[in-house]
Amino acid sequence: MxxxxxxxxxxxxxxxxxxADTVCPWCFFGKxxxxxxxxxxxxRYNFEIKWHPYQLNPAAPKEGVDxxxxxxxxxxxQSEQMEARMSEVFGSVGLQYNMSGLTGNTLDSxxxxxxxxxxGSDKQHHLVEELGLGxxxxxxxxxxxxxxxxxxxxxxxxxxxxxLREPNNGLRExxxxxxxxxVRGVPYYVINGSRKIDGAQPPEVFVKAFEFEG
Numbered sequence: 001m002x003x004x005x006x007x008x009x010x011x012x013x014x015x016x017x018x019x020a021d022t023v024c025p026w027c028f029f030g031k032x033x034x035x036x037x038x039x040x041x042x043x044r045y046n047f048e049i050k051w052h053p054y055q056l057n058p059a060a061p062k063e064g065v066d067x068x069x070x071x072x073x074x075x076x077x078q079s080e081q082m083e084a085r086m087s088e089v090f091g092s093v094g095l096q097y098n099m100s101g102l103t104g105n106t107l108d109s110x111x112x113x114x115x116x117x118x119x120g121s122d123k124q125h126h127l128v129e130e131l132g133l134g135x136x137x138x139x140x141x142x143x144x145x146x147x148x149x150x151x152x153x154x155x156x157x158x159x160x161x162x163x164l165r166e167p168n169n170g171l172r173e174x175x176x177x178x179x180x181x182x183v184r185g186v187p188y189y190v191i192n193g194s195r196k197i198d199g200a201q202p203p204e205v206f207v208k209a210f211e212f213e214g
Contacts, residue, residue, distance in 0.1 A: 064102030
């Protein structure tokens with residue numbers, strides 16, 4: 001994981017805003033490519049990253065449904081081809097794609113990501129990594145508070161249990177962003193406020209965008 005904090009005032013600051021959903025595999029793959037770009041550019045830039053919520057399926061049940069059954073119902077026979085494709089994609093970054101377990105509503109994960117952002121962009125970025133590893137490679141349920149709190153503990157997030165316990169904490173802030181409707185698909189990146197990137201692009205696309213003067 002790259003260190004995205006401002007460590008050298010002599011370097012140019014690159015601000016990156018990312019809209020994503022925590023059950024979107026391309027969003028997590030795109031994050032991995034972005035991290036590669038950051039690692040290769042850290043001698044030239046400081047980075048400040050902010051994650052913004054997006055929901056692919058706002059109506060998904062909080063209690064969760066079987067992941068394979070959900071995708072089979074949504075995409076039919078294409079679901080097996082999609083699983084094979086994602087296994088290939090994740091394998092290219094050294095990860096094993098796991099379709100076991102449940103999928104469900106991502107609202108609470110976005111609330112937690114918002115809360116992490118209040119404690120620093122590094123914690124927020126690391127939390128997104130842990131959520132992705134658990135959901136996509138370990139069969140964890142994105143709506144399970146025990147899983148969310150395990151991730152929070154791994155990144156040193158303070159007060160996460162108390163925050164999630166109250167369902168209205170962070171809800172207005174997350175809903176306000178979701179209701180703006182400025183993003184039509186994810187992953188979606190805005191570099192330095194003006195350079196916009198759609199989709200899980202390769203690292204070199206991000207590196208080129210870092211050089212762009214907004």
